């Protein structure tokens with residue numbers, strides 16, 4: 001698949017096409033490797049992440065055949081930490097926005113009159129919508145970070161601004177979909193190409209380790225939690241300030 005994106009004026013249309021194409025490739029890979037969730041839906045996020053993440057077809061093959069059963073074995077404490085951070089973040093954002101005399105609502109605004117800003121919580125993120133622009137706050141509780149995952153979000157919402165909050169690291173950074181459209185096109189096209197190669201069976205075994213994180217009991221829970229709570233307290237103002245600044249820029 002060749003993408004001559006320099007020739008295309010309308011990148012949004014190209015991204016739309018790439019998204020549809022990747023979706024189809026993921027569907028076919030799900031069927032080929034029997035990658036379905038317990039409701040029988042294709043595990044597209046898992047598949048797309050592997051296509052984005054690995055340049056080596058052998059590694060993608062290993063992910064589809066060997067890693068498929070490992071996904072639910074995340075310690076519940078991380079889910080709980082994540083949920084707590086999101087909860088506190090939503091409250092703090094609400095307060096900040098109310099303080100600026102913006103009309104905020106917490107749900108879809110359509111049925112409740114006009115809101116300046118809408119805050120929604122999806123399963124894993126807080127989404128702040130201002131003037132039609134989505135500011136997606138992605139909360140990271142551990143040290144890991146995945147560009148594959150972040151670019152997958154951007155592919156779903158190409159005009160969004162992603163705010164990544166690394167709680168324990170006390171760091172916040174943003175990715176602007178608008179600025180990353182070229183890169184997103186190249187990245188997605190290469191993911192699609194890898195998917196097509198695997199569907200065609202062009203895979204040679206490789207010797208790479210795909211970094212399987214088998215479930216381990218957390219040994220230093222006390223330390224992890226103390227650092228997490230401390231990080232939450234210290235970096236909450238940072239992430240709220242970044243969202244506030246982003247909203248101002250969007251509204252300008």
Ligand SMILES: [Zn+2]
Nearest residue numbers: 056059206208
């Ligand atoms: Zn490999």
